[in-house]
Amino acid sequence: MMLEPTEEQALLRDMVSRFLADHVPTDVAGRGSLPLADWRALGDLGVLALAVPEAAGGLGGGPGEIAIVAEAFGRAAAMGPLAECAVLCACLIADGGDQASASKWIGAITSGQAIVAYGGPGEGLGDLTVQRAGEGWILNGERRLVRHGAGAGAFIVALDDAPHLLLIEAATPGVAILPYALADGEQAALVRFDAVEVACEARLQVTPTRRRRVIAMTQLAITAEMIGLMQTLYEATVDHVRQRRQFGVAIGSFQVVQHRVARLFILLEQSRSLLLRAISADDDAFATAVTEAFAYVADAALRLAQDATQLHGGMGVTEDLLVGRGHRRLLVLSHLFGGAIAARAKLAA
Amino acid sequence: MSLALPPEALRFRDEVRAFLDEHLSADLRRGAALTSGVFAEPDIARPWQAILETRGWLVYHWPVAAGGPGWSRVQRWIFEKECAEAGAPALPGMGLKLVGPVLYSFGDDAQKADYLPRLRSGEDFWAQGFSEPGSGSDLASLRTRAVRDGDDYLVTGQKIWTTQAHHANRLFALVRTNPEAKPQAGISFLLIDMASPGVTVRPILSASGDHELNEVFLDAVRVPVANRIGEEGQGWTIAKFLLENERGGSSFGPGLVADLRRLLDATGPLKGELATRAIRLSLDARALETTELRTAIELDAGAPPTPRSLITKLVASEIRQGIDELAVDAFGPAGLQLPAERPFYGPGMPAPIGPQAAQPAAARYLNSRAWTIFGGTSEIQLTLIAKAAVGL
Numbered sequence: 001m002m003l004e005p006t007e008e009q010a011l012l013r014d015m016v017s018r019f020l021a022d023h024v025p026t027d028v029a030g031r032g033s034l035p036l037a038d039w040r041a042l043g044d045l046g047v048l049a050l051a052v053p054e055a056a057g058g059l060g061g062g063p064g065e066i067a068i069v070a071e072a073f074g075r076a077a078a079m080g081p082l083a084e085c086a087v088l089c090a091c092l093i094a095d096g097g098d099q100a101s102a103s104k105w106i107g108a109i110t111s112g113q114a115i116v117a118y119g120g121p122g123e124g125l126g127d128l129t130v131q132r133a134g135e136g137w138i139l140n141g142e143r144r145l146v147r148h149g150a151g152a153g154a155f156i157v158a159l160d161d162a163p164h165l166l167l168i169e170a171a172t173p174g175v176a177i178l179p180y181a182l183a184d185g186e187q188a189a190l191v192r193f194d195a196v197e198v199a200c201e202a203r204l205q206v207t208p209t210r211r212r213r214v215i216a217m218t219q220l221a222i223t224a225e226m227i228g229l230m231q232t233l234y235e236a237t238v239d240h241v242r243q244r245r246q247f248g249v250a251i252g253s254f255q256v257v258q259h260r261v262a263r264l265f266i267l268l269e270q271s272r273s274l275l276l277r278a279i280s281a282d283d284d285a286f287a288t289a290v291t292e293a294f295a296y297v298a299d300a301a302l303r304l305a306q307d308a309t310q311l312h313g314g315m316g317v318t319e320d321l322l323v324g325r326g327h328r329r330l331l332v333l334s335h336l337f338g339g340a341i342a343a344r345a346k347l348a349a
Numbered sequence: 350m351s352l353a354l355p356p357e358a359l360r361f362r363d364e365v366r367a368f369l370d371e372h373l374s375a376d377l378r379r380g381a382a383l384t385s386g387v388f389a390e391p392d393i394a395r396p397w398q399a400i401l402e403t404r405g406w407l408v409y410h411w412p413v414a415a416g417g418p419g420w421s422r423v424q425r426w427i428f429e430k431e432c433a434e435a436g437a438p439a440l441p442g443m444g445l446k447l448v449g450p451v452l453y454s455f456g457d458d459a460q461k462a463d464y465l466p467r468l469r470s471g472e473d474f475w476a477q478g479f480s481e482p483g484s485g486s487d488l489a490s491l492r493t494r495a496v497r498d499g500d501d502y503l504v505t506g507q508k509i510w511t512t513q514a515h516h517a518n519r520l521f522a523l524v525r526t527n528p529e530a531k532p533q534a535g536i537s538f539l540l541i542d543m544a545s546p547g548v549t550v551r552p553i554l555s556a557s558g559d560h561e562l563n564e565v566f567l568d569a570v571r572v573p574v575a576n577r578i579g580e581e582g583q584g585w586t587i588a589k590f591l592l593e594n595e596r597g598g599s600s601f602g603p604g605l606v607a608d609l610r611r612l613l614d615a616t617g618p619l620k621g622e623l624a625t626r627a628i629r630l631s632l633d634a635r636a637l638e639t640t641e642l643r644t645a646i647e648l649d650a651g652a653p654p655t656p657r658s659l660i661t662k663l664v665a666s667e668i669r670q671g672i673d674e675l676a677v678d679a680f681g682p683a684g685l686q687l688p689a690e691r692p693f694y695g696p697g698m699p700a701p702i703g704p705q706a707a708q709p710a711a712a713r714y715l716n717s718r719a720w721t722i723f724g725g726t727s728e729i730q731l732t733l734i735a736k737a738a739v740g741l
Contacts, residue, residue: 001358001423001646005350064350238739258735259728265739266660273639274632280352296632347631348624 003276005068013068016047020076029077030325032185033148036112039080043112051087051217056094056106063279063286066217067224074228077326079186081115081148083221089116089156091214092165096204101167105154116167117152119143119191121159122338128159128193130166137203139166139174139196147336149189150179156204157193165204165211172196184329213283216290219337220278223294226301226333227271233308233326234264240312251311260307267300288347295343298334305330352642354427362427369435372400381438382611383693383705385712386561387719389438390692391474391516397438398471407469408445410599415453416465422645430603430638436611439604441513444468444475446598447591448521451538455579455587464519464540478508478522478541478565479588486729488523489532489585493567495524495539497574502526502539504547504570510723514550514563518543522567523588526581536584540576547571557715558687595724596658600645601665602638609634609672615706616679623679630671637664656738663730666720673714676707683707684714 005013023038034042042048050065052058059065066087073082090109093101093116108114120143121128128141143149143157154169168175174196182188206214241252241261251257274293281289305327309316312323319325334340354362380393388394401407410425411417420428445468452464467473484491493506504524514520520541527535541548547570553562579587609631613619619627644658677684683703690697693709701708721727735741 001353001355002351003643003646003650009350068350238741241741252741255732258739258741259731261739261741262731262734265734266664269640269657269660270633270636270664273636273643276350276352276643277635277639279350282353292632292635295628296636299629344625344628347628348619 016069016072020078024076024078034080040112048086049110052090052094066221070221070224071228074225083218084118085115087221088118088218092204096206098201114153115148116154117146117149119146119157135200137198139193139198142192144190146189146191149191150187166198167202182332184332212287216287219294220290223297226297229326230268230301230304237308237311264304267304271297271300291343295340298340301330302334365431373435378436380694381436385709386559388441393438394440395471422648426600426645429600433603433607443477448475473519474517475519476511476514476517478520480510482509493524495526500574502572504567504572506567508565511563511565512561514565523584533585534582537581538578538584538587539572541572545570557712596662600641602641605634605668612676626675633668659734663727669717669720673717676710677714680707680710684710687711
C-alpha cells in the first residue's frame with residue numbers, strides 16, 4: 001500500500017513533465033498533436049516503449065507507469081498517439097504479430113518514427129466484413145473513427161463479430177484514408193477497405209485475455225489523461241475565481257461560486273480514487289476496474305470542463321483560453337470506446 | 350503506487366471475517382437489514398455492542414491509551430468494510446464515536462474513570478445536545494444557558510433533533526456559560542444526567558414514521574461543575590473536534606457499497622434507467638470507499654489530516670439518498686408501503702407487500718433525507734470544502 005509513485009515512477013513522471021513543459025507551452029497546448037520531431041524525442045527518451053513487454057524490446061511498464069505518463073500528457077494538455085499507438089497497437093503487435101511485423105513496426109512505433117492506428121468495433125464506428133480467400137482474407141467496409149489515421153503507416157482493425165485482429169499497411173491496395181479534424185484539433189480518419197486482400201500473416205494472434213488487458217491498459221491511459229487535464233482545468237478555475245473581480249470583490253467569495261468549485265474538487269478526488277483502484281487491481285479484476293474508472297471519469301471530466309467553462313465566463317468559451325481547448329479535448333477523450341454510456345452498459349451487463 | 354492490501358492486512362481481514370461469520374447472528378443481520386433509521390435500535394445494538402466488547406473490538410477506533418486495540422487506520426477501514434459486507438448493525442455513534450473520543454481527549458482522570466467503562470459496557474447510553482430550535486447551521490448562536498450556582502450549573506434551555514434521547518440516560522450538551530463573550534468563546538461542554546429533575550424529553554415523529562428524534566427541555570437542571578469537560582469556554586473547540594469525528598471519523602463508502610449490493614440482491618437485475626442509476630451509485634460508492642482508504646493510508650504514513658476527508662460526509666449522504674430513492678423506484682408499488690409499526694423486524698409487523706426488503710423502502714427514503722441535514726448540512730459542507738480544501 002503506497003499512494004506515492006515509486007522512486008522510478010517519480011523520475012519517469014518528472015522527466016515526461018519536464019519535456020512537455022519545455023515543448024508544449026500553454027499557448028500551443030491543446031491545439032493538436034505534438035510535432036513529429038517532438039514525438040521522436042519522446043521515443044528517444046523511452047516513453048513510447050513503456051507499455052511494450054520487455055521480451056519484445058520494450059520497457060515492460062505496468063498500469064502505474066502508463067497512467068503516470070498519460071496523466072502528465074493531460075496535465076500539459078499535450079496530445080499525440082499515446083494511448084492507441086504506443087500502448088494498444090504496440091502491445092497487440094508485440095503479443096500477436098509474426099517476426100516480420102514485430103521487427104517492422106515495434107521499433108518504428110517506440111522510436112516515434114511511425115504511427116500504427118487502431119480501428120476498433122463499436123456503435124457507429126462502421127461495419128467491417130471479412131471473407132476467407134485462400135490462405136488469407138478479403139476485407140470490406142470501414143472504420144469511421146481512427147485517431148491519427150491520417151498519418152498512420154498501418155492500421156490494426158478489430159472485427160465486430162470475429163476474434164480477428166488484422167494488421168494492414170496503409171499502402172495496401174484498396175485502403176482509402178479520408179482524413180478529418182476531430183473536435184480537439186487532432187487528425188483522425190475514416191478508413192475504407194474495398195476488397196482489401198489480407199495475407200494470413202497479417203492476423204495478430206492475441207489471446208482474448210491478453211487482448212482485454214491491453215484494451216484496458218489503453219482505456220486506463222485515456223482515463224489518466226483525462227484526470228491530468230481535469231487537474232489543469234480545476235487549477236485554472238480556482239485561480240480565475242480568486243482573481244476575477246465583480247461587484248467589487250473576487251467572485252470566489254460568493255458562496256454560489258464556492259459551492260460549484262467545491263463540487264469540482266470532489267469530482268477530481270473521486271476520479272483519482274477510481275484510477276488508483278484500477279492501477280492496484282489484481283489481473284482478474286483489472287479490466288472491470290478500468291471500465292469502472294473510465295465510466296466515472298468520462299462523466300466527471302465533462303462535468304468539470306463544463307463548470308470550468310461556466311466559471312470562466314465569456315472567456316471560457318473562447319479558443320484563446322486553455323480551458324476552452326481542454327474542454328474540447330475532454331469532449332473527445334470522454335467519448336472514446338463508446339464513452340461513459342458504453343462503459344456503464346458493459347458494467348450493467 | 351498501489352492500494353492493494355499487503356498480506357498482513359489480508360490476514361487481518363480474514364480474522365475479522367471469521368469472527369463475523371461466527372458471532373453475527375442471523376437475527377442481528379436481519380435486524381440490521383430491516384432498520385429504517387440511521388442507527389440500530391437498542392434491542393439490536395446492545396447485544397452486538399456486548400459481543401464486540403467481549404472480543405475487544407468495540408472501541409476499535411480509540412487509541413491504545415484509551416483502551417483501543419491499537420489498530421492502524423487501514424485496519425479500521427478493513428474492519429468497517431467487513432462489518433458492512435456482513436450486514437452488522439450500525440451502532441449508535443453518540444457515545445462510541447462522539448463523546449467517547451471527547452472524554453479521552455479532553456476529560457480529566459476522574460471523568461475518564463467514571464464514564465468510559467459505562468460507555469463501553471452499554472450501561473450508559475448517550476444523546477447529543479447540540480442543535481436548538483434557533484441554532485441549526487449557526488450552531489454557535491445557541492442559547493441554552495448554564496449559570497454557575499456554587500459547585501453546580503443551573504442549565505435552562507431547549508435542545509432539538511436529539512437522536513435516540515428517549516433511550517438515553519446521558520446527554521452531552523453545548524451550553525452558554527458566558528453570554529458576554531463572543532458567541533464561540535462563551536460555550537462550554539457539559540455532561541448531563543437525563544434523570545436529573547428538570548429534564549423533559551418529547552418525541553418528534555419523522556415523516557418516515559420512525560421515532561428517532563426528540564426535543565429535550567432543560568428547566569433549571571442542576572449539573573455539577575465536575576461534569577464540565579475542559580475549561581469553561583472551551584466548548585466550541587471540543588465541539589469542532591467532535592464534529593470532525595462525526596463527519597469523517599469512520600468510513601461511509603463500504604456501508605454504501607454493501608447496501609447497494611443488498612438492494613440489488615433483493616430487486617434482481619435492473620433495466621434501463623434504473624440500471625444506469627444503480628451503476629452510477631455503485632461507482633460513486635466505490636470511489637468513496639477508495640477515497641477513504643487513501644486517507645487512511647496517508648494518515649498511517651504519518652501525513653497530516655488531509656482536507657480531502659471533508660468530502661466524505663457530503664458525498665456519502667448523497668449516495669445514501671440515491672440508494673434509498675432507487676429502492677423506492679425499483680420496488681415499484683411495493684416501495685410505497687409505510688406501515689406505522691416499528692421496528693420492521695419486530696413481531697407486530699403486517700405482512701409485507703412484495704418482498705420483505707421492500708417494506709422499509711419508503712421509510713428509508715424519507716428518513717435518509719436527514720443525511721444531508723444532520724452533522725452539518727450539505728451547504729455547510731460545501732462551504733467548508735471550498736475554504737479548507739480548495740482554498741477560497
